[in-house]
Amino acid sequence: xxxxxxxxxxxxxxxxxxxxxxxxxxxxxxxxxxxxxxxxxxxxxxxxxxxxxxxxxxxxxxxxxxxxxxxxxxxxxxxxxxxxxxxxxxxxxxxxxxxxxxxxxxxxxxxxx
Amino acid sequence: xxxxxxxxxxxxxxxxxxxxxxxxxxxxxxxxxxxxxxxxxxxxxxxxxxxxxxxxxxxxxxxxxxxxxxxxxxxxxxxxxxxxxxxxxxxxxxxxxxxxxxxxxxxxxxxx
Numbered sequence: 001x002x003x004x005x006x007x008x009x010x011x012x013x014x015x016x017x018x019x020x021x022x023x024x025x026x027x028x029x030x031x032x033x034x035x036x037x038x039x040x041x042x043x044x045x046x047x048x049x050x051x052x053x054x055x056x057x058x059x060x061x062x063x064x065x066x067x068x069x070x071x072x073x074x075x076x077x078x079x080x081x082x083x084x085x086x087x088x089x090x091x092x093x094x095x096x097x098x099x100x101x102x103x104x105x106x107x108x109x110x111x112x113x
Numbered sequence: 114x115x116x117x118x119x120x121x122x123x124x125x126x127x128x129x130x131x132x133x134x135x136x137x138x139x140x141x142x143x144x145x146x147x148x149x150x151x152x153x154x155x156x157x158x159x160x161x162x163x164x165x166x167x168x169x170x171x172x173x174x175x176x177x178x179x180x181x182x183x184x185x186x187x188x189x190x191x192x193x194x195x196x197x198x199x200x201x202x203x204x205x206x207x208x209x210x211x212x213x214x215x216x217x218x219x220x221x222x223x224x225x
Binding site: 103106 | 117122144145147149154155156157158159162164202206212213214215216217218
């Protein structure tokens with residue numbers, strides 16, 4: 001059974017049109033992460049939540065926002081997608097911080113037209 | 114080394130061949146090294162988390178070693194099978210706590 005679920009798997013949006021990607025987990029993990037992976041590059045951490053505490057990476061554009069309304073769900077909002085935001089977006093969870101393996105969802109592939 | 118680097122970028126082997134690939138990472142502020150396997154259309158799956166210099170871990174035909182002083186880890190696959198075809202990602206965790214910096218991955222293709 002899937003433990004980290006991402007919907008949708010494929011998302012097409014128009015340039016400048018806000019889009020929301022969702023992630024849910026059945027693991028009851030404290031930490032949730034969002035990564036961006038552009039073609040053939042390393043996944044790059046955008047931000048993470050430890051419980052309700054939000055932590056933004058220094059170089060994450062302001063265009064990217066996140067919400068975690070409860071333990072199970074986390075959302076990635078892209079306010080005004082540009083062509084350069086087309087990528088695979090991966091959600092992951094971990095029980096805690098420090099040597100805990102991360103559990104990933106299958107990713108959402110975002111296309112911007 | 115400033116970034117996490119993996120080599121080779123891609124690798125084609127024949128079924129039954131043994132293979133290995135490399136992950137290089139900054140040795141300063143090192144806390145742990147993670148290996149993940151990512152099969153096409155599936156979720157990345159954790160293979161190993163290692164922290165001690167000289168550590169060696171094994172799961173079936175896959176094993177990994179760690180050298181924290183020189184900043185590298187090797188992943189070995191013995192007797193490759195077609196189902197081993199995947200992208201293998203390594204990630205370095207620094208002592209700030211569970212923030213992973215990923216390498217670009219090694220894409221392995223095993224031909225039957």
